[in-house]
Amino acid sequence: MSSEQDYDVVVIGGGPGGYAAALYGASAGLTVALVEDGAVGGTCLNRGCIPAKALLQTAEVYRTADHAADFGVIADGASTFTVDWAKVSQRTNGIVDRLVGGLPGLTETGAVSVNGTVLRGGAVVIATGSVPRTLPGFEFEGELIVSSDHSTRSASLPERVAVVGGGVIGSEFxxxxxxxxxxxxxxxxxxxxxxxxxxxxxxxxxxxxxLVKRGTTIHAGAKVNPPEMSDGGIVLGFEANGASEKIEVDQVLVATGRRPVSADMGLTEAGIQVSDKGFIEVDKTTMATTRPGVYAVGDVVDTPGLAHVAYAEAIVAIKAILGEQPDPVDYARVPWIVYTHPEIAWAGYTEDAAKAAGYDIVVHKHKFAGNGRAMIIGDTDGMVKVVAQRDGPILGVHIVGPWASELIAEGYLAVNWQALPEEVGAFIHPHPSLSEAVGETMLALTGRALHG
Incomplete structure (x- = not known):
């Protein structure tokens, strides 16, 4: 027996964009229904951002333990360490479960069952997210040919792995x-x-x-062939630098990007325009689709596939629903982070992009090798690089090195507010701290500096 229920907003999808829209809308006094066919939290919380970073933290702990003697900490007895991947997986799953368990409580007033119930909303927000792409001949089966979704929650570790794709996901793994x-x-x-x-x-x-120094074998310009099974594992052939090669591995992780989840939803029939690549077309000032009253946010839209961008888009959509005048997301200035070792983070123009845009620029860099805190923690690889318009504002901040993910917040603020180098250079940075590298670089752009 069916029934109908009315809400101010119905949100389809419980990932970062979806639950952010539900939470922000509820906090503004709207009645919200959140519809999700899996665990609340979406890919980011369940199979992506959170578990992947938990694995990267395990890798950091392992590196630190393995170099304990460098800090004068000598193990009593055996001085070698091993990784119990089953326990790593258990810890990762525990973190995810605690975060997922916290979300339903936050969205309880909007979470509903749709079986046999018709949900009607004054507005609809589509936040159905994305799934991993694959390549012809590399169909995922979860054990030998896997995606990042499989690897983040796996209880076992291969001895030999080929990672196909050197983007953010591939580099992190x-x-x-x-x-x-x-x-x-x-x-x-x-x-x-x-x-x-x-x-x-x-x-x-x-x-x-x-990565090469630590033991990663990297082949650029590599065209891979479909894998073949062998007695010893998987044989993967590829062509690179004009030569053909084959390697044998135990597992292939395909990390060639993600595709939006928009098929078989009746979007076109409902008057919602969808691109050839499956992205829902939106007015990026409000996140409104071509169907009045329907909005779309997150990975299902052709914007940077970042959880924090989905959060920002959700706020824009809810403000538009409320009849407010939201400030649209400035996609050219959003912060990006790669949680590798060393970490990479940036916001704004790169040096090449600024030149291509016609800016007359000045560039300064400050290496972590001369930073006291970096020396103390034993992690001096990397630099801060700042691009500024000559006699003008900061155009881009780029960091590679320890805790770049945390240091970029100041850089993003500077880029987003179009601050002048002397304005940021006037900030007092704690000593000793990694953030001093940012301050030193900004000072150098003013024509004066403390250290080199």
């Missing part, structure tokens, strides 16, 4: 696998091999060299 002792081969179709699109190439090169 290559960093994890390498650090915990997996023989790792990274195959990327584009030049450079690591993060070919996005960050300043100079920063990507720091990461590439760091």
């Amino acid at each position: 290559a960093s994890v696998f390498t650090d915990v002792g997996v023989h790792t081969t990274l195959l990327e179709a584009m030049p450079g091999g690591v993060l070919p699109v996005g960050p300043d190439p100079e920063l990507a090169d720091v990461l590439r060299r760091a």
Whole structure:
């Protein structure tokens, strides 16, 4: 027996964009129904951002323990460490479960069952997210050919792995696998091999060299062939630098991006325009689709596939629903982070992009090698690089090194507010701290500096 229920907003999808819309709408006094066919939290919380970063933290702990003697900490007895991946998986799942368990309580007033019930909303927010892409011949079966969704929640670890794709996801997993002792081969179709699109190439090169130094084998410009099964595992052939090669591995992780979840939803029939690539078309000033009263946010929209961007888009959509005048997301200035070792983070123009846009620029860099806090924690690889318009505002801030993910907040604020270098250079940075590297770089852009 069916029934009908009315809400101010019906949100389809319980990932970052969806639950952010539900929470923000509820806090504004709207009645909200949140519809999710899996666990609340979506890919980011259940299979992506959170579990992946938990694995990266395990890798950091392992590196620290393995270099304890460098700090004068000597193990009593055996001085070697091993990784119990089953316990790593148990810890990761525990973190996810605690976070997922916290979300339904936050959205309880809007969470409803849709079986046999018709939900009507004054507005609808579509936040159905994305799923991993694959390649022809690399269909996922969860054990030998896997996606990042499989790897983040796996209770076992391969001895040899090929990571196909050197973007953010591929680079992060290559960093994890390498650090915990997996023989790792990274195959990327584009030049450079690591993060070919996005960050300043100079920063990507720091990461590439760091991965190679720690044991990652990287092949750039590699065209892979479908895998073949062998008695010893999986044989993966590829062409790179004009030569054909084959490697044998235990597992292939395909990290070639993600695709929006928009098929078989009747969107076109409902008057919602969808691109050839499956993205829902929206007015990015309000996140409104081509169907009045329907909005879309997150990975299902052709905008940066970042959880924090989905949060921001959800706020824009709810404000538009409320009849307010939201400030649209400035996608050219959003912060990006790659949680590898070393971490990479940036906001705004790269050096090359600023030149291509016609800016007359000045660039300054400050290496962590001269930073006191970096020396103390034993992590001096990397730099801060700032791009500014000559006699004008800061255009881009780029960081590779320890805790870049935390340091970028100041850089994003500077870029987003179009601050002048002397304004940021006037900030007093604690000493000793990693943030001093940001301050030193800003000071250098004023023509004066403290250290070199």
